[in-house]
Amino acid sequence: MWEYTEKVKDFFLKPKNVGEIQNPDAVGEVGSIICGDALKLYLKVDKETGKILDAKFQTFGCASAIASSSALTELVKGKTLDEALEISNQDIAEFLGGLPEEKMHCSVMGREALEAAIANYRGEAPRLHEEGNVICKCFDVTEEKIRKVAIENHLTTVDEITNFTKAGGGCGECKPNIEAILRDIWSLKPPEIPQKPKRLTNLHKIALIQEIIEGEIRPGLQADNGDVELIDIDGNKVFLALRGMCTGCLMSDVTIKGIQDKLRELVGEDIVVEAYQ
Amino acid sequence: MTTIYLDNNATTRIAPEVPNEMLPYLTDLYGNPSSMHTFGGQLYRRIEEARAKVASFIGAEPGEIIFTSCGTESDNTAIMSAVESHPHKKHVVTTRVEHPAVLNLCRHLARKGYRVTFLPVNSLGQLDMDALLKAVDEDTAVASIMYANNETGVIFPIKEISEILKKRGILFHTDAVQAVGKIPIDLKTLPVDMLTLSGHKIHAPKGVGALYVRKGTRFYPYIIGGHQERGRRAGTENVASIIGLGKACELAEKHLREETTYLKTLTDRLESALLKCCPDVRVNGDINNRLPNTANLSFEYVEGEAILLRLNEYGICASSGSACTSGSLEPSHVLRAMGVPYTAVHGSIRFSLSRYNTEKEIDTVIDLMPGVIRALREMSPYGRQTIACPPE
Numbered sequence: 001m002w003e004y005t006e007k008v009k010d011f012f013l014k015p016k017n018v019g020e021i022q023n024p025d026a027v028g029e030v031g032s033i034i035c036g037d038a039l040k041l042y043l044k045v046d047k048e049t050g051k052i053l054d055a056k057f058q059t060f061g062c063a064s065a066i067a068s069s070s071a072l073t074e075l076v077k078g079k080t081l082d083e084a085l086e087i088s089n090q091d092i093a094e095f096l097g098g099l100p101e102e103k104m105h106c107s108v109m110g111r112e113a114l115e116a117a118i119a120n121y122r123g124e125a126p127r128l129h130e131e132g133n134v135i136c137k138c139f140d141v142t143e144e145k146i147r148k149v150a151i152e153n154h155l156t157t158v159d160e161i162t163n164f165t166k167a168g169g170g171c172g173e174c175k176p177n178i179e180a181i182l183r184d185i186w187s188l189k190p191p192e193i194p195q196k197p198k199r200l201t202n203l204h205k206i207a208l209i210q211e212i213i214e215g216e217i218r219p220g221l222q223a224d225n226g227d228v229e230l231i232d233i234d235g236n237k238v239f240l241a242l243r244g245m246c247t248g249c250l251m252s253d254v255t256i257k258g259i260q261d262k263l264r265e266l267v268g269e270d271i272v273v274e275a276y277q
Numbered sequence: 278m279t280t281i282y283l284d285n286n287a288t289t290r291i292a293p294e295v296p297n298e299m300l301p302y303l304t305d306l307y308g309n310p311s312s313m314h315t316f317g318g319q320l321y322r323r324i325e326e327a328r329a330k331v332a333s334f335i336g337a338e339p340g341e342i343i344f345t346s347c348g349t350e351s352d353n354t355a356i357m358s359a360v361e362s363h364p365h366k367k368h369v370v371t372t373r374v375e376h377p378a379v380l381n382l383c384r385h386l387a388r389k390g391y392r393v394t395f396l397p398v399n400s401l402g403q404l405d406m407d408a409l410l411k412a413v414d415e416d417t418a419v420a421s422i423m424y425a426n427n428e429t430g431v432i433f434p435i436k437e438i439s440e441i442l443k444k445r446g447i448l449f450h451t452d453a454v455q456a457v458g459k460i461p462i463d464l465k466t467l468p469v470d471m472l473t474l475s476g477h478k479i480h481a482p483k484g485v486g487a488l489y490v491r492k493g494t495r496f497y498p499y500i501i502g503g504h505q506e507r508g509r510r511a512g513t514e515n516v517a518s519i520i521g522l523g524k525a526c527e528l529a530e531k532h533l534r535e536e537t538t539y540l541k542t543l544t545d546r547l548e549s550a551l552l553k554c555c556p557d558v559r560v561n562g563d564i565n566n567r568l569p570n571t572a573n574l575s576f577e578y579v580e581g582e583a584i585l586l587r588l589n590e591y592g593i594c595a596s597s598g599s600a601c602t603s604g605s606l607e608p609s610h611v612l613r614a615m616g617v618p619y620t621a622v623h624g625s626i627r628f629s630l631s632r633y634n635t636e637k638e639i640d641t642v643i644d645l646m647p648g649v650i651r652a653l654r655e656m657s658p659y660g661r662q663t664i665a666c667p668p669e
Contacts, residue, residue: 002582012583013590018656033659034619036580036600036608040658058658062582062601066656139606162606169606 004063005097011067016074017056028117031109035139035166037061039069041113043076045121050080057113064096064103071095072110081118087111088152089164104164108149135177138170146181156186200268206233208267213240217259221246228259231276238263241276278592281638285478286427286455286571286629287596291521292480298524299482302517310514311505320516327523331487334526335472336463343488343510344519348454348475349378351488352421354499354510355450355471356382358490359419360391361497363448366418370447372396372404373614374428379421379452380610392416401563402431402615409438419448424456424472428598428611428627429562430571432456436467443468448494454478454486458529459568460537470494476518480631481525485518536632541569543630543639548572550643555650561617561625570630573598575612575621576650578659584626587649593642598625620659 004012021042031038037060044054055073059066071092076084089107093099099107133143149155149164158178162168168175200208213230221227226246231239240259242252249255252275260273282290308317310324325339332339345351356379360369371383373395387393394412397405404422413420420442425432435451442449450471456462458479464472471494476485490496490509502511529536552558557577576584581597588595598609600623607613608622617625628642 009586012586015656029658033578033623036606036619036623038658058656060578060657060659061580062599063586065580065601066583166606 002064002100002103004067004100007095007097008064008067008099011070011096012063015066015070017054017070017077018058019056020058021054021056026117026121028113028115028120030112030116031061032140033060037065037106037109039065039109039113041069041072041117043117043121045081050082052076052079052081052084061106061109062103064099064106065109067096068092068099068106068110069113072114076114081121084114085118087114089149090153101160101163104153105166108164135181136165136167136170136174138174139166141165141167143181146178147185150182150185156182158182205267209233209238209263209271212263212266213259217262221255226255228255236268236270236272238271238273239276240273281591281593281634281641283628283630283634283638283642284594284596285631286430286627288477288483289480289631290633291482292525292528294528295481295521295524299517299521302520306516310516311503320514324514324516324519327519330523330527330530331474334530335457335474335489336465336467337489338492340507341464341489341492343490343506344514344522345486345488345510346484346512346515347486348376348452348473348478349486350499351473351475351486352376352378352450352452353382354488355473355490356386356419356421357499358495358497359448359450359471360386362495363418366416368392368394368414368416368418370394370396370409370412370417370420370422372398372422372433374398374402374426374611375421375423376427376452376454379423383421391418396422398431398614400616402426402429402561402611403563403566404433404438406434406437410441413442413445413447417447419450421450421452424451424453424462425460425568426562426611427455428609429573429615430455430568430629431562432460432566432568434566435469439467439469455568455571458525458533459540459570461533464489464491476522476525479522479525479529481522482518485515485522487522532632537569539632540630543634543636544570544572544628546636547628547630547639547642548574551646554643554647559621561612561615561621571627572629573612573625573627575617576624576626577620578657579624579650579653581624581626583653584624584649587653588642588645591641591645593645596627596629598627599623 021044024042025045026043028041040058042056043052046053055076057069057073059069075087075095089111092107092110135141135143135146145165146161146167153164155161155164158168158175161178168178218228225244227243229241229243231241246252256273256275263271308320310320312318328339328342332342369383369386369391371379383393396408422433422438424435439449449469451469452473454473454475457474470491472489474487477483496509498509500511505511505514551574559575561573561575581599582601585597598612600606600608612622612625
């Protein structure tokens with residue numbers, strides 16, 4: 001039994017926007033009855049503004065396929081085509097309060113139908129499989145699709161690829177190929193770890209400042225027979241006492257400034273270094 | 278909302294008489310049957326009584342029954358015993374439509390270097406007997422062929438198969454988990470060597486099964502340890518559940534004849550009404566050689582999981598061979614082995630009945646099903662037929 005959210009159940013039992021649009025401006029069709037799910041998306045588009053006035057769907061598939069299709073139509077209505085193209089399969093899944101991992105391919109199918117419909121509207125040729133690069137023969141999944149979905153969703157394992165694209169979920173013969181593709185993607189381009197702004201706790205900050213002073217600053221000063229001692233840290237204020245040859249040196253202001261620059265670079269922009277009197 | 282349980286090939290309701298019989302062994306009589314003191318040792322007798330009931334139900338001798346933890350354990354024990362006790366034979370025969378308990382074990386043996394023949398079936402799910410005759414040879418350690426299929430209910434000609442194999446001196450195991458309790462089985466006239474049965478498919482609790490091993494059959498234990506079950510299955514006995522299995526067999530034996538007729542009437546009523554009310558429906562499996570409780574129908578252009586979850590809203594429990602319900606992405610291996618087109622496999626629904634189902638429940642399903650199918654077909658890009666049941 002799948003753990004579906006209430007919203008998935010709701011959008012499956014009472015789906016919104018089911019049916020056909022008469023004289024649609026765009027139609028996107030993906031999947032097949034053989035694969036076990038298929039989605040036909042109809043759009044009515046305002047020619048002036050490019051806004052999606054209406055969206056309807058017909059889906060053959062399981063509860064999450066029907067719910068994902070319905071969620072897609074709700075998400076695109078009122079958006080311009082360009083805005084609609086920003087909708088990712090994750091957005092569809094999130095709209096539904098999440099999908100079971102094994103059912104993520106339903107959200108991917110929604111995203112694909114949307115792309116197909118918009119390409120259809122813009123008169124672009126439906127993208128055909130490039131020669132000979134169908135990786136999963138059971139579910140007719142191309143290398144291109146595996147790469148795209150893997151990068152968009154940060155997928156690193158074959159199981160994840162199967163959950164999101166079905167590739168490898170049939171006879172399993174293509175699993176080594178999928179693995180090779182994944183190795184290729186993530187070794188050429190390591191997964192981008194989103195740069196979180198460093199939020200240091202006071203303890204971390206103090207430890208870091210001590211480390212930098214001990215490891216990087218003191219050896220330089222000591223080489224010139226000078227030295228520095230960390231006296232106190234108060235918020236972003238760092239109190240230092242210059243020692244040895246530095247004491248009374250005419251260049252002491254420059255030295256303090258240099259230490260401040262170093263700490264600003266390595267710890268935080270707001271660091272202020274003051275000489276302890 | 279009341280539950281209408283039509284998934285009895287998955288598991289069954291415990292017969293109300295069964296827990297009553299088990300209760301003392303879950304409370305006061307907690308001893309170990311292997312103990313020397315009366316408090317524990319007296320339970321040994323109770324287990325032997327249960328063994329006699331199970332044996333009587335299938336026409337066996339009590340000494341030919343080994344209690345196990347489930348059908349899967351019985352299947353594994355039987356096949357592994359056969360290969361272990363015939364170390365020079367490196368060939369195993371089974372079918373493409375077995376339960377995973379047998380199928381995956383045979384695949385495992387294949388990886389270990391055994392030659393495994395998976396016999397095909399035809400579009401009605403009937404076994405290819407010629408293929409069986411061609412497959413077996415002096416290198417065959419065992420043939421394991423199910424009695425009746427869990428998905429379609431199709432019954433294999435076990436009498437004919439067992440006689441052929443006996444003549445050729447091939448050890449024969451049958452997984453009869455679905456057949457026991459639904460059709461009469463008499464091992465006095467049926468020359469199979471080993472037979473698997475499971476408690477929870479015949480209104481006993483889960484966690485208990487049995488393996489019949491014909492007297493004189495070479496046997497090698499699967500679970501190694503203590504002397505329980507005369508050294509053939511180690512591990513302290515699951516006393517209460519064994520008592521429960523005995524009781525369930527006693528009940529089944531008493532009612533089998535009338536139940537078979539009752540189940541067939543209800544199943545036929547359901548099947549013929551759905552065939553009439555819903556367009557583009559087909560039956561999967563040989564209806565002339567089928568368990569009396571099982572109907573497997575394919576509703577074209579709609580997907581099985583969606584049907585099940587809509588039925589679930591009405592408290593109706595059934596199952597499907599569709600890919601989405603299997604946990605894998607592959608639809609039923611049984612229906613595919615039969616060559617059922619994918620369009621129909623995805624929309625396959627199995628109804629499996631028990632003695633506890635009523636005519637009223639069946640009529641409720643007959644009333645609701647066309648609406649469920651119609652609603653899903655209206656959503657589907659493929660099927661648009663909306664013919665409903667003509668008012669009677």
